[in-house]
Amino acid sequence: MTTPREIMKEVAPGLAELTVDVLFGDVWERPGLSKRDRSLITVATLIALYRTGQLPGHIGRALDNGVTKEEIGEVITHMAFYAGWPTAAQASKIAKDVFDAR
Numbered sequence: 076m077t078t079p080r081e082i083m084k085e086v087a088p089g090l091a092e093l094t095v096d097v098l099f100g101d102v103w104e105r106p107g108l109s110k111r112d113r114s115l116i117t118v119a120t121l122i123a124l125y126r127t128g129q130l131p132g133h134i135g136r137a138l139d140n141g142v143t144k145e146e147i148g149e150v151i152t153h154m155a156f157y158a159g160w161p162t163a164a165q166a167s168k169i170a171k172d173v174f175d176a177r
Contacts, residue, residue: 135177
């Protein structure tokens with residue numbers, strides 16, 4: 076199976092390189108926020124912007140970074156009031172799929 080990272084590398088190699096070197100190599104490693112906090116922010120942002128394609132991977136990353144399933148549920152609930160009910164409903168389905176896959 077081709078991963079999103081492999082697809083990006085094939086289609087937009089410069090973007091793939093920036094993703095690895097800058098986004099995950101620099102931004103995610105900055106000392107000002109923990110990876111756990113960055114995951115909470117990223118999940119909330121992806122929900123608010125309805126970026127459902129990126130959400131499963133970042134929910135998984137959030138779990139890996141110590142965010143609990145309950146906390147992800149609270150983020151989704153909180154975002155319903157700021158980003159809309161349909162957005163939160165879709166995020167709930169995506170989160171369940173990620174949780175079930177683990």
